[in-house]
Amino acid sequence: AQSVSQHNHHVILSEAASLELGCNYSYGGTVNLFWYVQYPGQHLQLLLKYFSGDPLVKGIKGFEAEFIKSKFSFNLRKPSVQWSDTAEYFCAVTAIAYGNNRLAFGKGNQVVVIP
Amino acid sequence: GAGVSQSPRYKVAKRGQDVALRCDPISGHVSLFWYQQALGQGPEFLTYFQNEAQLDKSGLPSDRFFAERPEGSVSTLKIQRTQQEDSAVYLCASSLGDRGTGEQFFGPGTRLTVL
Numbered sequence: 001a002q003s004v005s006q007h008n009h010h011v012i013l014s015e016a017a018s019l020e021l022g023c024n025y026s027y028g029g030t031v032n033l034f035w036y037v038q039y040p041g042q043h044l045q046l047l048l049k050y051f052s053g054d055p056l057v058k059g060i061k062g063f064e065a066e067f068i069k070s071k072f073s074f075n076l077r078k079p080s081v082q083w084s085d086t087a088e089y090f091c092a093v094t095a096i097a098y099g100n101n102r103l104a105f106g107k108g109n110q111v112v113v114i115p
Numbered sequence: 116g117a118g119v120s121q122s123p124r125y126k127v128a129k130r131g132q133d134v135a136l137r138c139d140p141i142s143g144h145v146s147l148f149w150y151q152q153a154l155g156q157g158p159e160f161l162t163y164f165q166n167e168a169q170l171d172k173s174g175l176p177s178d179r180f181f182a183e184r185p186e187g188s189v190s191t192l193k194i195q196r197t198q199q200e201d202s203a204v205y206l207c208a209s210s211l212g213d214r215g216t217g218e219q220f221f222g223p224g225t226r227l228t229v230l
Contacts, residue, residue, distance in 0.1 A: 004157075036221075043118070044158075044206070044221040090157050102148060102171065103208075103219060105157030 002027050004093050006106035014114050015083055021076040021109045023091030027098055033074040034092040034103065035065055044090070050074065061085070083115045117141075119222035121207050127228045128197045136192045136225045140209030147190050148219060149182055150206040158206050164190060165213050197229045 005024045013019065025031065035047040048059025055067040065076045074091060088110050092103040120139045128134050140147050146165055150158035151174075160174040166187040175182070179198075184190040194201055204226050208219040 006157075009155075043223050044208075046218050049218065092157075101146060101213065102160040102163055102174070103150075103158070104160070105150075107155070107157050 002095075002098060002104070004091055004104050004106040006089075006091055006109055009107060009109060011109055011111045012114065013081060013111070016080050017113075019076075019078045019081045019085070019111065021089055021091075021111075023074045023076065023106060025072050025074070025091075025093045025095075025104075027093055027095035027104070029096050032094045033065075033067060034094075035059065035063070035074075035076050036090045036092060036105075037087045038090070039084075039087045047076070047089070081111075081113050083113050085111065086113045087111060119207055119209055119220050121205075121222040121225050123225060124223060125226050125228075127230065129230055130198060131196050133193065133195045134197055134227065136194075136205050136227070138190045138192070138207030138209075138222060140188065140190070140207070141211075141220055142188075144209035144211050144220075146210040146213050146217070146219075147184055148208045148210075149190070149192050150208065151176075152204040152206055152224070154203075161192070161205075194227075197227075199229050202227055202229045 032051040034049045036044045037047045038044045050057045050067045058064045088108045090108045091106040122137045149161040152158040162182045163171040164184040179195045181193045204224040206224045207222045210217040210219045
């Protein structure tokens, strides 16, 4: 079945540690890829997106993600996290095979950064 | 307003009651989406409007769910004869255009609890 997979639902790490969250999707054809973040008590907001061009995408707050087409992956990274990065992170995809406009989300990663 | 707003923020309903959830998208946004987010899961697509036209309702889980956007701005999601499995956060999102590369801006959601 077509899906978006995120592993390690709960991640706990210390400030200044590096973070990498994996995202794999199973949609064929052209895809657009997104990472959304939800800080405690706040709305879902866009962290970064990829739809063409350089597969290494830089987003807000020092986050970046790399699209590897051969691996159907779009992993999120941050070299040094801060306490304020505590949030839930969702990978999402739009794909022609899925209706092109609607987002298909993974289950999310709950990230807790310990000061 | 500056962002997507939803009301009510919280709704408690007795099983069998009808509920109506409102979404005010960002002014001028063509596309409007409804998603359902169960506890511990990522949001799942329910339905999509382009202006007043409901172009995709394939995600609505049953015929008890109905959505409308009669004037191409405010949208209402109605759930008839609510069931316990309808308990979830209902998210509304809007985007400026009608293409899958556009950012979707999310509202705060309505948390529905069916007793």
